Amino acid sequence: MKNLLKKLTSVCSPSGFEDELCQVIKTEITPYADEIKVDKLGNLHAIKNGSDNNITIMLAAHMDEIGVIVTDIEEGGYARFTRLGYIYGINLVASRLIFTNGAIGMININEKDTKVDKDLRNAYIDFGVPHKDDCPVKVGDVACFFGPSVELTNSRYMAKSIDDRIGCAIQIELLKRLKKTPHNIHVVFTTQEEFSGVGARTSAYKITPDIAIAIDIMLSGDMPESKNNPVSLGKGPVIKVKDIGTLIHLGVKNWLIDTAIANDIPYQLGISDDYTDAMTMQSTKAGSAVGQICIPCRHIHTPAEIIDLTDAEHAVNLLVTMLSNDVPENLR
Template sequence: MLAAHMDEIGLMVSHVNEKGFARFTALGGVWPDTLIGNRALFTNGALGVINVENWPRHDEVDRSHKTLYLDFGATSKADVPVRVGDVAAFQRPFVDLGQVMVAKSLDDRIGCAILIETLKQLDQTPHEVHFVFTVQEEVGTRGATTAAYKVHPDVSIAIDVTDSGDVPERKHFEVKLGAGPAIKVMDSGMLAHPGLRNWMAETAQANDIPYQMEILTLGSTDARAMQLAREGSAAGALSIPCRHIHTPSEMVSTNDVENAVKLLLALLKSPANLGD
């Protein structure tokens, strides 16, 4: 079972006041500091600007979700184009910078793109493979939980992003952009199956595919849910290094994405070797 999640972090309206401003709660891990001045686009087409109380004296206020609000340009509650419970995503365009791509929701649209490209190029495999596009990963790996129960896989691999340690003042994290996809060793929700981890690394080496080893101390992926489904499965993850993760402007390397597809194809075309 190969899984990538279709959902993304976002916002949900929790209150609308009489002056026409809306409060919201976060869907997934949304960092308040990244939201000020950004735009939220709702499913009905409404657009709101996010700001914080007492702006621009932002150094004197509590920058948390409870102090943020949405401005629709409305003058009263009746003019607000959204209601409590309505959901929004961030509005940011995709930009191709050559060696890297920048966009919102690369977590985990890039994983979905990798699975689609792998499926397009896969001509034969000795395995029964299920390509699964899950939902509600950002709020608790819920889609993967039910999907893995249904599929009942022997081997499970999540395709997702991971944090990057190659930005200023970021220490003690080895993964970086452009050095290849990362094979997960562990994260805060799971320990990858050692046999699967070794098979992935050995396959990369045999096919001259660059790769990295990932230890993530904050966050997890669908692999956690797949590992625990029914009696369990041999689970791991192939991660794409991502800068500015869980912000409206995430960044990944084109080469890392292409090499992730190559590694998945090599794995799917060879017999599984998970050791004893």
């Protein structure tokens, strides 16, 4: 999975600009799906037909990453910008960016300032050009963080956009390893989760799943001064019970936990104040029974997110085991 994650995180794919990553993933999964579709919003649907057509299960991992969008070009060739998805100001100064057109720049703030304003109005992008006419981008162009992926240890990995390329990698591996299922499985690589969640919302509306599971990341609690968060890297995927927009379905929660225990798959339970595609899937149309499987991650929404790849491997094993077998009676 390490090489796959490196390939996925190397792509710049901010919200609304997921086409390049979509093509990379499509190439990876084509031999393993019964049907593949890309819808009008750019969501990539991979379908595995089951032997029992009674249950439809949707999985969702988002292809987009946080980024910036240019709002103005100033004299000297500097670009002003705003968020595309939520970026913390503290992480911006001296960060490198790469635009979807290949242009590279770095972020700084006005000389008299000591921190980035909440609205980012004192931050700018420097391309090293002498004049406004030499600026390589225009209003509306988008960029993401730029930097190398780094293998820190045998299992610890650092890169930009691990949120949510690790979820995409898990779903790719699931498609490769899931040989047979009694269910109709819709594995969806969604768009614009960081911006509005519209990709998961429209996909769930189209699929009308009985059960929907979001595959994403969750802030790890094993950092200095972290409080009220027992989640750690390397102790298994997180079955996220609650976040700002979702309470997971009790039946799905028990299915996840019971499967993990029965198959000696390590797992953790977690609660967070962020959100995933589960929020929109749960409330679309008549609703669905939702769950969340999240990979513990340090330094979320920075150019240097860190995970333990063993947590992702356990997540794949959990999903393959679950989806190879019948769902519990209370979810039928």
